[in-house]
Amino acid sequence: MTELLTSAMFTPHIGSAFSVRMHEYEDVLTLVEVGDLPHGLPSEAREPFTLLFKGASTSILFDQQILALEHPVLGVTEIMLTPCGRDSGGGCFHYEAVFN
Incomplete structure (x- = not known):
């Protein structure tokens, strides 16, 4: 996915699963929250937001x-977690x- 990520893209997917693999490790992360952050600078390309995931x-x-x-639905998205x-x-x- 090369387009600019926004909170609106993720909000409909709260509660859904995202698969993640790193080397021999694999987990399913559930999106539990999409949060808006205070407005950024006028020159910013998007409104800042956060995503919270829970691992299985x-x-x-x-x-x-x-x-x-x-x-x-969203395909593969590279995100700094x-x-x-x-x-x-x-537990999990x-x-x-954080996107700002």
Whole structure:
């Protein structure tokens, strides 16, 4: 996907699964939230926003990096994801992407 990513592209897909593979590791990340950020500079090409994903695995943690996420409607999208915690009790990992 080479077009400029926007929050409107992701909002209809809250609750849907994105597949991610890195070397021998594979997980499914569920989009749980699309959040708008305060307005940026007038010269910015898009309104800033965030994406929050929840992983399915309790044992696979992806470091902060650009990952290729595959979605049945959106196709393959490379996104910089940062791990931002996990469920209580050692559950699934959460990841955040920030677009500004």
